[in-house]
Amino acid sequence: MTEKLLNHLTEGPASAPPMVLGPSLGTSYALWDKVAPELSVTHRVVRWDLPGHGGSAAGLIGPGAAVGDLADLVLTLADSLGIGRFAYAGVSLGGAVGLHLAVHHPERVSSLAVICSSSHFNGSRSWEERAAQVRAEGMDRLVESADARWFTPGFTVPRLVQDHRDADPEAYAACCDALAAFDIRERLAEISAPTLLVAGRDDPATPPAHLREIADAVPGAALVEIPGASHLAVAQCPEAVLTALRAHFDGGAKRGMEVRREVLGDAHVDRAQDRQSPFTARFQDFISRYAWGEIWTDPTLSRRERSMITLTALVAHGHYDELAMHVRAARRNGLTPDEIGAVLLQTAVYCGVPAANSAFAAAQRVLAEEEG
Incomplete structure (x- = not known):
């Protein structure tokens, strides 16, 4: 020292x-x-x-x-x-x-x-x-x-x-x-x-x-x-x-949970909380406190912009189940289906056509459910 x-x-x-x-x-x-x-x-x-x-x-x-x-x-x-x-x-x-x-x-x-x-x-x-x-x-x-x-x-x-x-x-x-x-x-x-x-x-x-x-x-x-x-x-x-x-x-964790619910919806967050165990409790706290309480609350970017970035990152890493969740979040944050499509088309150039193909399929399924 x-x-x-x-x-x-x-x-x-x-x-x-x-x-x-x-x-x-x-x-x-x-x-x-x-x-x-x-x-x-x-x-x-x-x-x-x-x-x-x-x-x-x-x-x-x-x-x-x-x-x-x-x-x-x-x-x-x-x-x-x-x-x-x-x-x-x-x-x-x-x-x-x-x-x-x-x-x-x-x-x-x-x-x-x-x-x-x-x-x-x-x-x-x-x-x-x-x-x-x-x-x-x-x-x-x-x-x-x-x-x-x-x-x-x-x-x-x-x-x-x-x-x-x-x-x-x-x-x-x-x-x-x-x-x-x-x-x-x-x-x-x-x-x-x-x-x-x-x-x-x-x-x-x-x-x-x-x-x-x-x-x-x-x-x-x-x-x-x-x-x-x-x-x-x-x-x-x-x-x-x-x-x-x-x-x-711990006010940041409380605010993070509020933002998490606003973006992902109560139903999704309630399911995540119901599945929580002593083993996963600290991870759930980390998500609420850091991802939602610090990153998503930063006013530098709007929630619309954050949704676009998140969609792109999920396509790049092939996380299509989570992509479906964030397509719903993007709609909740104000993105139109055309804007979501434009984001996914951009990923075809920078993340690859096969990745974008899977992403379009996942997004189309979510958007069809919403229309129904």
Whole structure:
């Protein structure tokens, strides 16, 4: 792993839509252990470590760092993985990184979830004092109060407390510098990505009022409060956080299913759903989410144009059963029988006469059924 990149863990299918998960100050990507594997069923999940935390090199940031510096490191990581546009969820400092990305790099953030975080962290003084403390004394004294700052009484996650103890003091202090300088309140209204705010009702560090302030400023944002959760709600109440994130991020699958029904018809989609089994469920989700939720919803091409392209591709590969289905879809998308015939005639030139002959036979059968 090159020291120019944040340490990270990638989970889920490479073909799935990407999702980037950001950590809280003092933790590693282990913060997401109870949530990321579930999200990776439908997404390519990338969770990363802050500089000097987990496996990330401390030298990635220095004194006087800003949240924008951390956001740049996240973009560099995404670029190295071939990820352009991604969903993003972050906790506390990780959530601040998400807000910065949504404001300054809106073209990269498809949707956003900000968890137990804030658009400002109560001014600079307390963070400057904490930075000075860890630079002078190291992490041990601060770690003693980790459970009280992170969880409700009686709850702990030893792995995360150990991550806190193992964090590099200089890098931790630089992250404190970033929190001290962070205040994005005046830019919140510029956020265009669909945004979810998740608050822990018992969070002393970023109380629900901080998340409500963001929700009130970001157009169309939603707010969920989790009872019994403190600052690290992702670790303390993973099921509740997962439910909220799924409802927010899986909107593409829902829209994809709507488009799939509009183009192919309810009868066909219902048959496909009835035949679905646990073995084929992820494939059906992939079709709805990727083919119909991302490709067919892209406004660059009209549905008429997409039908023409699809017919041609199916003829080229000899998929005549599916061609019949897409002839019906083409009619539903506004193509006339003459236009469908013209598309198939074009395939005779570029895909071959035998392929076009079979395609005309399949299309004629479908069009005759429709006339009947």
